[in-house]
Amino acid sequence: MPIKTCSRLVAVDIVRVFAMVLMVQGHTLDVLLTPACIFTPWYNYWLFCRGFTAPLFMTLSGFGFALATLRHWENHLQFGPAVAKRLRRFAFFVLLGYSLRIPVRSLRDLRWAGTDAWHGFMQVDVLQTIGFTLIALQLLVLVLRTPRRLAVVTGVLALLIAFTAPLAWHSSFLNTLPLAVRSALIGTSGSLFPLMPWSAYILLGVALGVAYVQVGKSTPALLRRAIPYGLLLFVSGMALEPVSRHIYGEVNFWPTTPHLFIARIGFVTVTLGLATYLERLLPVAPRTVQSLAEESLLVYFVHVVLLYGSRWNPGIKPYVGGTMGLAHAYLLVIVLVGIMLAMALYWNRAKKDYPLPSLVLRLAVVGAAAIAVS
Numbered sequence: 001m002p003i004k005t006c007s008r009l010v011a012v013d014i015v016r017v018f019a020m021v022l023m024v025q026g027h028t029l030d031v032l033l034t035p036a037c038i039f040t041p042w043y044n045y046w047l048f049c050r051g052f053t054a055p056l057f058m059t060l061s062g063f064g065f066a067l068a069t070l071r072h073w074e075n076h077l078q079f080g081p082a083v084a085k086r087l088r089r090f091a092f093f094v095l096l097g098y099s100l101r102i103p104v105r106s107l108r109d110l111r112w113a114g115t116d117a118w119h120g121f122m123q124v125d126v127l128q129t130i131g132f133t134l135i136a137l138q139l140l141v142l143v144l145r146t147p148r149r150l151a152v153v154t155g156v157l158a159l160l161i162a163f164t165a166p167l168a169w170h171s172s173f174l175n176t177l178p179l180a181v182r183s184a185l186i187g188t189s190g191s192l193f194p195l196m197p198w199s200a201y202i203l204l205g206v207a208l209g210v211a212y213v214q215v216g217k218s219t220p221a222l223l224r225r226a227i228p229y230g231l232l233l234f235v236s237g238m239a240l241e242p243v244s245r246h247i248y249g250e251v252n253f254w255p256t257t258p259h260l261f262i263a264r265i266g267f268v269t270v271t272l273g274l275a276t277y278l279e280r281l282l283p284v285a286p287r288t289v290q291s292l293a294e295e296s297l298l299v300y301f302v303h304v305v306l307l308y309g310s311r312w313n314p315g316i317k318p319y320v321g322g323t324m325g326l327a328h329a330y331l332l333v334i335v336l337v338g339i340m341l342a343m344a345l346y347w348n349r350a351k352k353d354y355p356l357p358s359l360v361l362r363l364a365v366v367g368a369a370a371i372a373v374s
Contacts, residue, residue, distance in 0.1 A: 009067070009220070009223075010220075010275075010279045010282075010286045010289060010290075011220055011223060011272055011275035011276045011278075011279055012060055012063060012064060012067075012272070012275075012293075013286070013289045013290045013292070013293035014275040014278055014279060014282075014289055014293075015056060015060060015268075015271050015272055015275050016056075016057070016060055016292075016293040016296055017289060017292045017293050017341075018056070018271070018275075019053055019056040019057050019060070019296075020292070020293075020296050020299050020300075020340070020341075020344075021337055021341075022050070022052070022053040022056070023053050023057070023299075023300065023303075024299070024303050024333070024336055024337050024340055025333045025337065026050045026053055027303060027304065027307050027308075028303075028307060028329065028332060028333045028336055029046075029326075029329055029330075029333065031307045031308065031316065031317045031320075031321050031322075032320065032321065032322070032323065032324040032328075032329040032332060033322065033324060033325075033326065033329055034322055034323060034324060034325060035322055037325070037326065051260070051264070052264055052267050052268075054126060054193065054198070054201075055201050055264040055265070055267070055268060056267075056268055056271065057126065057130075057296070058126075058129070058130065058198060058199075058201035058202045058205065059201045059202070059204065059205040059208075059265065059268045060205060060268075061130050061133075061134070061202050061205060062133075062137075062154075062201065062202040062203060062204065062205020062206040062207075062208075062209065063205040063206070063208055063209040063212075064205075064209070065134060065137055065202075065205070065206055065209070066150075066205070066206045066207075066208075066209025066210045066212075066213070067209050067212075067213065069141060070147060070209075070210065070213050073147065076138065076141050076142070077141065077142065077145060078142070079142065083138060083142070086134075086138055087135060087138060090130075090131045090134040090135045090138070091131065091135065092131070093127045093128070093130055093131030093134070093297070094127065094128050094131035094132060094135075096127055096297075096301060097124070097125050097126070097127030097128035097131065098121070098128065099310075099311070099369070100125070100127075100301075100304065100305070100310050100311075101120055101121050101122075101123060101125075102121065102310075102311045103117035103118075103120050103121050104117065105311075118179060119179065119183075119189060119190060120190075122179050122180050122183040122184075122189070122191075123183055123189065123190045123191045123192070124183055124184050124191040124192075124193060124194050124195070125191070125192055125193050126193050126198075126300070127297075127300070128184065128193075129193045129194065129195055129198050129199060129202075130202065132184065132195060132199070133195065133199040133202045133203065134202070136199075137154070137202070137203075137206060140153060140154070147210045147213075147214055148210075148214065150206065150207075150210055151206070151207045151210035151211055151214070152207075154203040154204070154206040154207045154210075155203070155204060155207035157200075157203050158200040158201075158203035158204035158207060159200070159204075161195075161196055161197055161199060161200040161203065162197050162200040162204075162258050162261040163258045163261075164196070165186075165196040165197035165200075165256040165258070166248040166249075166252060166253075166256040166257065166258070167248075168185065168186050168196045169186045169187065169188055169196070169251075169252045169255075169256050170251065170252070171186075174186055175188055187252070187255055187256075188252070196256075197256055197258075197261060200261060201261075201264070201265070201268075204265060220276035220279070221276075223272050223273045223275075223276050224273050224276050224277070225273075226269050226272070226273050227269070227270050227273035227274065229266075229269065230265075230266045230267070230268070230269030230270035230271075230272075230273060231266065231270055232266065233262055233263065233265055233266025233269065234262075234263050234266030234267055234270065235266075236262060236263075236266075237259050237260065237261070237262030237263025237264070237265075237266060238259070238263050240258075240259040240262065241257075241259050243259070244257045244258060244259040245257075288345065291344070291345055291348035291349065292341060292344050292345055292348070294344075294348055295343075295344035295345075295347060295348050296344075298343070298344060298347060299340045299341075299343070299344050302340065302343065303336065303340055306336075312369065
């Protein structure tokens with residue numbers, strides 16, 4: 001299929017919305033559930049399933065990057081307005097991620113921050129990892145020049161990162177790097193989503209996205225045919241747990257082990273394939289699903305600030321955190337999911353129907369936030 005004909009996939013939007021719902025559910029239950037719930041039989045199963053949310057987001061970020069880049073490939077081969085706009089957007093992800101971790105009332109007070117405050121500030125979360133990786137991917141497009149090279153390089157890098165992450169976390173050299181670099185690369189300083197191994201999902205998503213278009217059959221049927229292979233990856237990944245333990249040992253096993261990478265990629269593949277069937281049954285227009293999917297960053301930021309708090313607000317965790325059983329907590333999950341989806345839908349429509357007022361509002365919010373930390 002010619003590159004210029006590749007289009008947005010409804011299945012990808014469906015899975016992104018599904019991941020948004022899982023994300024809000026996971027964070028809400030994490031805040032609200034009583035400590036006693038941790039010792040119930042279902043909790044470990046829920047925790048295991050919750051681990052698929054971030055891989056969904058990150059793999060689809062790479063997949064979407066590939067589709068968007070291939071649609072206008074020539075525009076991304078030289079440093080111009082399109083590339084500059086992209087890099088600014090990706091850098092904003094990084095800035096937003098760090099802004100959620102500001103440990104002092106003003107940036108001028110960072111000089112007085114203690115060791116614990118700096119450790120907390122430098123820890124890397126989903127936004128920073130996605131931003132850093134997408135910046136690197138855009139630079140790779142400028143260097144590699146062809147989709148085929150991009151697919152090969154990102155695929156190889158993804159596997160290298162996924163299978164060497166446990167070794168990197170044990171590396172004495174990496175653990176002596178400056179705090180900011182160490183926190184971005186590996187998780188031994190407390191980062192929940194360091195580049196190793198989490199950027200591997202984004203890189204592999206790019207490789208899969210390019211392959212999806214370049215094989216010449218970029219239709220939803222291709223994703224359906226991939227379901228058995230996804231199931232095979234999932235089962236194989238879970239079966240390889242003893243092998244991973246033997247090779248990599250117990251230290252930092254669960255955050256880094258490659259067997260989970262294999263299983264999670266299988267889960268993503270199966271989910272994408274199943275979404276191609278679901279899109280036929282959608283009770284809403286594909287455009288509505290796209291509007292929701294486009295606001296995943298907004299939903300992430302708002303619900304995290306609402307639940308956990310930030311420099312600008314205390315959040316609800318100090319007030320009701322750890323006080324609810326599963327039934328009551330899930331009622332709030334349903335309410336919060338509904339609020340987040342409604343917010344995403346109407347804000348997306350407002351940006352398109354009233355571009356100037358929405359731009360003014362965004363600039364005012366960013367300006368107010370900047371003043372609050374200056």
